[in-house]
Amino acid sequence: MTQHYPALLVIVPLLAAFIISVFGWIYKKLCYPIAVAALGVSSYSSISLLLRVLKEGVVHYQLGGWAPPWGIAYYVDHLNGLILVAVSLVAFVNLIAAKKSIEREFPEKTGPFYTLYVLMVTGLLGILITGDAFNLYVLLEIASLTGYGLIALGEERALLATLNYLYMGTIGACFYLLGVGYLYIVTGSLNMADIATILPALYQSKAVLAAFIICMVGVWLKMAFFPLHAWLPNAYTFAPSASSSLIAPLMTKVMIYVMIRLMVSVFTPEYVFNTLSIAEPIVWLSVIAIVMGAVLALAERNLKKMLTYIVVAEVGYMVGGAWIGNRAGMTGAILHIVNDALMTLCVFLVVGNIVYKIKGYAFKDLKGLFRRMPFTMGAFVVGALAIIGVPPTCGFFSKWYLITGAIQAGHYSFMVALVFSSLINVVLFFRVFEIGYYEPFSGHHGHESHPEVIDEAPLGMLIPLLVVAAGIVVIGMYTGNIVTHIIHFAIPHGII
Amino acid sequence: MEIIHSIKPFLAVLASLLVTPFLVWSKTPNSRETWTFAAATMKFLIVASMVPAVLKGSEIVYTVAEVIPGVAVKFRVDALGMLFAIVSSSLWIVTSAYSIGYMRGLNEHSQTRYFCFFAIALSATIGVAFSGNLLTLYLFYEMLSFATYPLVTHHQDQEARNSGRKYLLYIIGSSVGLVLPAMLMVYDLSGTLEFAKQGFLAGTGTRALIGILLFMFIFGFAKVAIIPLHSWLPAAMVAPTPVSALLHAVAVVKVGAFSVLRVITGVFGTDYLYTLHFGTALCYLAAFTIIVASLIALSQDELKRLLAFSTIGQLSYIVLGAALLSPKGLIGSMTHIAMHAFGKITLFFCAGAIAVATGKKYLSQMVGIGKRMPVTMTAFFIGSLSVIGLPPTGGFFSKWYLALGTLQADQLPMLLVLLGSSLLNAAYFLPIVYRAFFCTEQQSMFDSHIKEAPIWCLVPLVITAVGSIILFFYPTIFLRLATLAAG
Structure with missing residues (x-):
């Protein structure tokens, strides 16, 4: 059984999705337990897989027993082992937290929602685990198409936003497919490891260059790397809470993983950093992404939309870290995939709770929230501090590595951008805190006569949120272990 | 030198952090305050138990x-950290008592x-004092910044x-x-980031780079309020007075001064800075702040604002002492952390007591207050003496060593700055005392029914005032710690 964890990880949720869609017609009440069980199995398998990778090294798995390069190979190393755990747990926790809001927002459509949800997680986990470049495309489309569905379930404007996302997302995926096509033409293989062994002889080939650039642009489109980000803010804002707290933490992060995987495992660092000399401009692009994300977030008067622009800025962090071309930067990028997933989940769960209670997420709806929802806002403070990058939250430590990478590479503009973004984040979040903290009191000096009406979100939403908030600090304190035992092995020796 | 591995420093930090749930769950204000006292006493005892070693x-x-x-x-308790920890943990006990009087007095x-974040702020303060490397110091420094925000903006x-915005803008x-x-x-x-006796940067970097880093640290720790990064401190005076007293005369600002001291001694190393000739520039920076802040203080009418500007000037004494890069200057600088704390907290307590008893905040409205609140104003007088640096108060010693330091470092202009600043301090403090006591019954602005503030306010300020005097006769512990730390 244990040797089949890689397959279980993907197949269990895939089958569960079909079962859920059937039960959606027959007996709705079973949909949720099945979804929870399926993602529970995925989370369990991913944790066992990571432990196995830590103990025995890279895990290879041949789907259906077909040997690569013809069969599809699943491949778990330290890099995707870590991210598999993060993604499956984030999806699992979010599912637990989402129950109430899903049941209230669309009681008739719980079946389809859970189907899409589990199917999307299948796609994401598949993208992470697969060792086959074409298979990755298929799973990418699964994750994207279900993502469009999940977003379109939202408020009125979600439809237009989804359509926009659909166009851009499809172009992105097509670019990726086109790049893989080029690679297939020159190497005759679709297996990532196989391609990596064939490529060195072809480093000077224009087709390989074209393949690389086209793949990158496609991936950047999917991860909303500025200026290819335009689809993201509306799509994530108008999606239902439960969808946005699944998609916002995971989709962009998984695409960052794809980018890093292409850079280190398919095209190899030797090619990316030595043969090509495009790292410098890309780091500059990420500097622009970080600054613009921060500035655009500053212009928003709406909590959820502000957070989506922060996601855009964070994408810049990770792209820059990966492209800065040294170990510290790459460590920061990989660490930030996990950390950012966690903190984005935290703040979007907070939005979910607020929407559940207040039915709005514009700044003006947030008045007096610290008194009304102290626990939710407490978790929000933790998430905000992590995004600002205050120790001992995890966000500080990934920023630490990213800045170290920038200093070691002498790329001070990237350092300045990171610091600038931290400062803007302080402004962004304290502006929200101020509204939640002062507004009902303005005008008169409060004295202890105020009735303390606590009106919190239900426990089912609150407990997962508090777990995530605690996780932000715990993961931060364990950064040392994560880096020395996992990320250290995830980065090839070619990157010093 | 012996290294002892013990969890005590961590416990000292945790003592006030772990008590916060009990503060929240307490059913009555009295049980809540009992918990505060328990934590404060606990913290002080843990700190004190490490003193002999x-x-x-x-x-x-x-x-x-x-x-x-x-x-x-990582925590590492050495003489400098211990000195600061004793000051802040002992004064927390006194301030807790005062908080009760003040907060309840004003309802x-x-x-x-308020009590929760106060406890968290104290944890952070002790964390800074005991931090063994720059990362730990930064961690607790930031924790303190965020924990004090709700205290500064208490009135909402x-x-x-x-003021909260200004506070964050400058500090964060x-x-x-x-x-x-x-x-x-x-x-x-x-x-590495581990603090070392003579720093760990010696021999690295170019002179320009080291200079840039030094000033990034000095200005970066804006809690030390060097001009032009000082204006958060007067703004923060909107906080309830106990906050101003403990945090903006002792904990927060001294954390800034302490961090500067730590960085100068433990990161750069005084010898290395001496060979690079950065001392003089730093001295003049501090001297400028000392003089300008004192001049601004002269023109203030709001008592707490005056005290704030006085604090800005006094903090730069600490920076100046470190910048002299001489052993005597360092001793003066470190003892000033303690001596100024006792003097200035007394002054703030007095300002708060006046506010509780009369509701007055402006000096122009305080003529004749000494006749109605003699104990408070006597304490105010003692506190002023300590800040000016006159015997029989502890403030005399730190100024004495600072003056010796200027001679040792051959920085005569700085001696003049110290003396000039003392005169300015006298010029803004003594008239207050004079007007409080020496006036006719007609000039007095207070009816005879005005009495001293409640006992919870009064006792703490008497304790700290007496403490200032005791420190003149028994300064040994702080002097010994400072001497040890200065090597």
Whole structure:
């Protein structure tokens, strides 16, 4: 059984999705337990897989027993082992937290929602685990198409936003497919490891260059790397809470993983950093992404939309870290995939709770929230501090590595951008805190006569949120272990 | 030098952090305050229990976790940290008593929140005092910034909101914008962040780079309020007075001064800075702040604002003492942390007591107050003497050593600055005392029914005033710790 964890990880949720869609017609009440069980199995398998990778090294798995390069190979190393755990747990926790809001927002459509949800997680986990470049495309489309569905379930404007996302997302995926096509033409293989062994002889080939650039642009489109980000803010804002707290933490992060995987495992660092000399401009692009994300977030008067622009800025962090071309930067990028997933989940769960209670997420709806929802806002403070990058939250430590990478590479503009973004984040979040903290009191000096009406979100939403908030600090304190035992092995020796 | 591994420093930090749930769950204000006292006493006892070992020259070390390979969250108790920890943990007990008198006297809202964040702020303060490396110091420094925000903005009105913004802008802006990159650049230069006796940067970097880093740290720790990064401190005076007293005369600002001292001695090393000739520039920076802040204080009418500007000037004494880069100057600088704390907290307590008893905040409205509140104003007089640096108060010693330091470092202009500043201090403090006592019954602005503030307010300020005098006769512990720390 244990040797089949890689397959279980993907197949269990895939089958569960079909079962859920059937039960959606027959007996709705079973949909949720099945979804929870399926993602529970995925989370369990991913944790066992990571432990196995830590103990025995890279895990290879041949789907259906077909040997690569013809069969599809699943491949778990330290890099995707870590991210598999993060993604499956984030999806699992979010599912637990989402129950109430899903049941209230669309009681008739719980079946389809859970189907899409589990199917999307299948796609994401598949993208992470697969060792086959074409298979990755298929799973990418699964994750994207279900993502469009999940977003379109939202408020009125979600439809237009989804359509926009659909166009851009499809172009992105097509670019990726086109790049893989080029690679297939020159190497005759679709297996990532196989391609990596064939490529060195072809480093000077224009087709390989074209393949690389086209793949990158496609991936950047999917991860909303500025200026290819335009689809993201509306799509994530108008999606239902439960969808946005699944998609916002995971989709962009998984695409960052794809980018890093292409850079280190398919095209190899030797090619990316030595043969090509495009790292410098890309780091500059990420500097622009970080600054613009921060500035655009500053212009928003709406909590959820502000957070989506922060996601855009964070994408810049990770792209820059990966492209800065040294170990510290790459460590920061990989660490930030996990950390950012966690903190984005935290703040979007907070939005979910607020929407559940207040039915709005514009700044003006947030008045007096610290008194009304102290626990939710407490978790929000933790998430905000992590995004600002205050120790001992995890966000500080990934920023630490990213800045170290920038200093070691002498790329001070990237350092300045990171610091600038931290400062803007302080402004962004304290502006929200101020509204939640002062507004009902303005005008008169409060004295202890105020009735303390606590009106919190239900426990089912609150407990997962508090777990995530605690996780932000715990993961931060364990950064040392994560880096020395996992990320250290995830980065090839070619990157010093 | 003996290294002792013990969890005590961590416990000292946790004592006030772990008590916060009990504060929240307490059913009555009395039980809540009991918990505060329990935590404060506990903290002080833990700190005090480490004193003998430190006086013997040992260091107490505890590593919490290696959060980044090679850099741990780590406590290391040495003489300098111990000096600061004793001051802040002992004064917390006194301030807790005073808080009760003040908060209840004015019937303030959200007292539970107030006591919670006060406790967290104290944890952070002790954390800074005991931190063994730059990362730990930064961690607790930031924790203190965020924990004090709800205290500064306690009143939750528009003025508090504006002041809170200013507070964050200066404090967080400078620490994230300057200290964080400087810390990482230092780490990149030397590969370590552990404080060492003579710093760990010696021999690395070019002179220009070291200079840039030094000033990034000095300005980055904006809690030390060097001009032009000082204006958060007067703004923060919107906070309830106990907050101003403990945090903005002792904990927060001294954390800034302490961090500067720590960085100058433990990161750069006085010898290295001496060979690079950065001392004089720093001296003049501090001297400028000392003189300008004192001049501004002269023109203030609001008592707390005056005290704030006085604090800005006094903090730069500490920076000046360090910048002299001479042993005597360092001793003066370190003892000033303690001596100024006792003097200034007394003054703030008095300002608060006057506010509780009469509601008055402006000096022009305080003529004749000494006749109605003799105990308070006597304490105010003693506190002023200490801040001016006159015997028989503890403030005399730190100024004495600072003056000796200027001679030792051959910086005569700085001696003039010290003397001039003392005169200015006298010029803004003594008239207050004079007008409080020496006036006719007609000139007095207070009816005879005005009495002293409640006992919870009065006793703490008497304690700290007496403490200032005792420190004149028995300054040994602080002097010995400072001598040890200055090497």
